[in-house]
Amino acid sequence: MEKLVYLDNGAMDQFFRNYGVNPGRSGYDLCMVAGSLLEETRKLLTELFNGTDPNRLIFASNASDALNLAIFGLLKEGDHAVTSNLEHNSVLRPLFHLSRYNGVEVDYVAFDSQGFVDPKEFAQRFKKNTRLAVINHGSNVIGTVQPVREIGELCREHGVTLVVDAAQSAGRIPIDMAKMNIDVVAFTGHKSLMGPMGIGGLYVGDGVKIRHTRAGGTGVRSAVRTHLDEYPYRLEYGTPNLPGIAGLNAGVKWLQKEGMSKVHQREIKLLRVLRNGLGKIGGVSLYCQDDLVNHVGILAFNVDGLEAQDTGTMLDVDYNIASRTGLHCAPRLHEQLGTDKIHGTVRLGLGPFNTVGDVESVICAVEDIACVRKKKKKC
């Protein structure tokens, strides 16, 4: 069950009352304070990813926007890219557009029965013109966390740039750009970073040059006719979403206070209860949940004989349980699992404020649904 948790309300209210102005556009006091908030948040996130330079932390509208900046800005005609079947459409669609309209070739690596890709399979697809590898860190459907460090090592050996989609993992799983050999990481505010919607971004590693694919206002060096080359302006355009940044700032500070690992462990403990409970119900299929090591708190299931959407509607209408159903913007993952034919899965996403009680009520509800389904089948 996914609850939208607005622990940033206070931060955003404070922002609007105290310094709700456009940062970096003038020198009056409020503008300077707004600028400091922006810079402090760049620093917080740079530290989170163990980056070296807060100016290489770019704010964008969300992870999709950030991934578009990275993918379109790193590939050109004649290039080859490797990605996986786990990816979200925010990776698949930019790559597909480039392959259809811009002469870029793309290869896809399958995941194994437990939902993990084999790094060697990435390397096996590398060719002379391979410029980019893009990998999902934490799956938004089956929750598996990919061996990014090993994929990164192989990318380094072959001179391939590695972009990591950390939309689900940033804020739960440690991400160390240096140790994990990551060139670019993309994040979003409204998931594990506990921020609001409409804010996301990239951290761009040293030496990585992403071409501008847009141009516009930066608030500095306005006489220059072209878009600025230096980071962060290189990839930022127009007024930033400062209310979103204020919320994200509060979210990251909350995580620091609670301890990211503690929050993650709590979710995995609940995931285990959920997995064990659902796993015991006859007529319920779980996907890639045998071992919960290297997972985020996400689980996908179906009740045999029911389409995911029907189960989701019953959970909502009869039990007041909010889940997500369908393909979850990850069509290749469902094609590989075969769940595309039944219109996807039901996905349960655990958050830090879920309780054992929440998990027990989902298990009871699914038990009821599966039982009714079985009785109907007998008739």
Ligand SMILES: Cc1ncc(COP(=O)(O)O)c(C=O)c1O
């Ligand atoms: C793995 C993954 N990547 C990318 C995205 C896109 O994030 P956003 O909605 O911030 O663009 C999501 C969102 O669900 C996701 O789960």
